[in-house]
Amino acid sequence: MRIQRSILAVALLGLLPLLVSGCDIQEVVAESEEDVLVVEAMVHLVRPMDPTGADPVAGSRIQVFLHRTARADGGFAFDEPGAAIDVTFPDGAVHRLTELSNRSCAPGSSTRNNGTCYELENPEGPGSPLMGLEGGEVLDLRIETAEGGVITSSTRIPESFQLQAMVSGQACRVPPETIVAVEWTRAPSAWAYITETQMFGLSQALQAEDVEVNDPLFLLGLSLGADDTSTMFPKEFGLFERVGMEPELIDILQKGMPPATRARVSVSAVDRNYVGWIRGSNFHPSGRVRIPSVEGDGTGFFGASVSHWFEVFVEPLPPELQAGLGACPTG
């Protein structure tokens, strides 16, 4: 009986590779690709705005990143220099963006993928037009490429909102393995709130548990709709990173952060265009399909976000922080 069962099991197992191996279609040379300009344009506002513009990472900016669809002989590495890019503000003022020579729009790009970056000059300095922007206002974008192609779009700035029970740009303390309840006021026209965290010190804190983890660990979270104004940190972060995370790390982060670690957390209200571009459309076997919001001679999006951020320090705290750091709201 045992032998018969084994034979049957082997026979069944034999069918599985047959199913899998029989499923490939022979590859053939396809029609050549189309050459399309891709626009990634953002109005990124950090509140409260740093009037000095000293923080190069967390600063507000308007940037437009132009790149092109892949070509068989060159991957994604195609610049789009010489474009005239104008952003019209609610007061009617038109600001032309400056073409940057470096890859500051996408610092991680390589020779296999890059494009051309355009930014608003002095976005945070005194007199910056971004200082006067209000939530609900609409900005218009017009791009004229060096070849004469024209692309237009508009974006609506999400309303300003405030973090609840904590101060934007500041830090708070929390005991180990404790969930931080993050809440904020409603931004009525926001389509979603994107939450991000960078956690520092996890690899050292989890060394004893033999858990491998990136340091810093970057995780994303999401609250859909203007009314979803809360999240649990770090329990509800890692929405898009859960697949493939070590179960031990998942288990730890569901309860809180380990001792002597810290994290930066941001909450960004984003508009319709941003959400459409990020969440994608229907399933397609060849890859993700994004929903564009620019019209004309190209595809892409012109989105807007308004961000707040704060830091969380997990006890025990370093001596220099032990005084003056308030408690984070917990849940």
Next chain:
Amino acid sequence: MLLGPLMAQTPASARTQAPAAAQATLTGSITDGAGPVFAADVLLLRDDELQARTSSGADGRYRVTLAPGDYTLRVTRLGYADVSRLISIAPEGTTRADVLLQPAAVLLEGFGVEATASRERVRFESLAGVSVRELGRDDVKGLPGLAEPDPLRAIQVLPGVVTTSDFSSSFHVRGGSSDQNLILLDGAPVFSPYHLGGAFSVFNADMVERAELTAGGFGVRHGGRVSSLLRVESDPGDGDFGVDMGITLLATRLALKGGVGSDLRWRFSGRRSYVDQLLKGVADVPYAFHDLQGVLEWTPTPRDRVRVTAYSGDDGLDFTDFDVDDFPLRVDWGWGNDVAGVNWTRSYSSGQFSVGASSTRFATGLTMPDFDDTDFRSRIDQQRAYVDVDVRANPLLRVSVGSSFERFSYDNLATTAGAIFSEGAGEGTQIGGYAGLALGRAGDWLVDVGLRADLWSPTLGEAATELSPRLAFKTFFGAESRWALQASAGRYTQFLHSLRDEELPVGLDTWVLADAHTPYVVSDQLQLGLSAYPSDEWEVSLEGYLRDFDGVVAFNVRDDPNTEADDVLQGTGRSWGADLMVKKREGAVQGWAALSFLDADRTFPDVLSPRQELPMATYSPIFDRRVDLDLVLSVPGPFGWETGMRMNVGSGTPYTRPIASYAAYQPRTLELGGRYDWNAASDILLGDRNGSRYPLYHRLDMSFRKTFHKSWGSLTPHLDILNVYNQRNVLFYYFEYEDDPVLRTGTSMFPILPTLGLEISF
């Protein structure tokens, strides 16, 4: 008139058996108390051997010549109890034998059924306008199958039926979506009757007596779906105890039948996949399904029949015990149907009365044990009560009236990590009523006219009333009224939808109800056809159709999270086409060829438009297979083996071709201060929606069965081979635009797939 005064006929098979020296004549009338009975099957037997055969004409009379002597006269007619009596035919002159038939039936589309004669033939002669195709249990088992004999896969070989993937047993009829098929198990609706994401249906072939598909023009009795009506009838057995077992590579099934006295018959079955158990210790198989089904029929009097049907099935896909290295996410996913129904039918000499109730539910749920904040679930429930009355006022007029009360509720949620991706819940009540008149003389001309009214009342939104007039006409011509021209027109309504993305080859339905934000479907349909039985051996039909669909919906991938009003996209559809079927009904070689032509489109807001006000886009839906040819043959093989063959050739289905790809960037606030991160992935740009088509689809399936009769019962081993010549039919294409040159690869549907099985009966 087209009909002569006498319509006696002698089939070829009977003629060959009739003695050449026949000189005597037998004649008589077949009546049922209300009038003559047309097309009753009249058989003359001696020692159980058929000696002669004919059928009654439009005036109920029959006539047959044969050798004098003693015979058993047997008269059968769909919808009536069989009558057998001994008669003696005198050597000379004419012997007369009149027969009074007693109705003994349940209603099916307005007339009684319970007979062994050709049901399709009787429908041809008795019903106006409708095209009903029927598959019996032997048909289902004789067709090559994917491990399990499957009534829904068998349906796919009928004209007008299109399937888009080998992996799915869901089907589309004449340009309708798969959620627009009304699927009834003994009269009880079943929402999503599939195992393994659609690979198998929930219907256990051992339990099925027959499956009947009405591809269009169904009568006013049925509401709630717009495209087709599939009735799956359970077989309670003959009352004798018996066991049917089936073992396939996928599952084991067991069916028991029996009875109590002469009034009660029952059949119960259970089925379970066992690969997970079989491979324990060898490999982890995360999937298993089981189902239980039962039918009980009680006939306390010859006029009364009570039938109780129940089904419960569950599928489970459980990765919770898997190592994360083998599977990246621990999920526990289950789904299943529960159905229960009861029906009481009382037959009178002048009609029937039927009352019943049913409850049906489809539910699915996915959880992740590592995340207690994850809940993906979908459920729909329906409770239904109905009454149908059918009265034959006179031989030329039948009146049908009825009403139903149906209660629906659904609850859908998709949430994880605190984000609610979609949610919806609601209830609705549908009160339907109908009245229909069937006029005419069977085999001469027939007219069905009816009106159905449905009141739909959802919890969200205002109540709506929809009137659905339906008209059907048929006229017969040619020798023995073997040809008929038929036409039907009608309006059909549907108050619920599945939001499943039909472009996915497998998947589960997510049902929603029509309400303030979700329209209901109204479909106007026209059918025109020619059908014929040129001989008792052959059947031919050609039917054209035109349909439009208003109020079809699709999940809105770009909905505004701040409002529920745009959760679904509202669209329209249209289809037209023609179905040809040629069927050989008798002889050693039997089978049919079904050729279908379809042109369908859907018009929806273009979700990929950059504009805020979305323009409408018209495209061919995934099931728009323009030409589809099915050839089904049953051939006696050597050494007593029965050979079944199905050849399917279909033009390619539409798909949306990518035209380019680009580096996928993601804005990052913390890490990059609003700049873009590239994670080495790429996204794609699409060309016109479904503007390209996959290549020609073709596949040959074969089955071989032989029944070994033993003293204790029978053994039937069977071998099924799907895709005999291993054709790589395309499931998906993939385009690699970063390669030089640009490459197109893909995934095929089933490769050659042999499966073995064994059936045991005693």
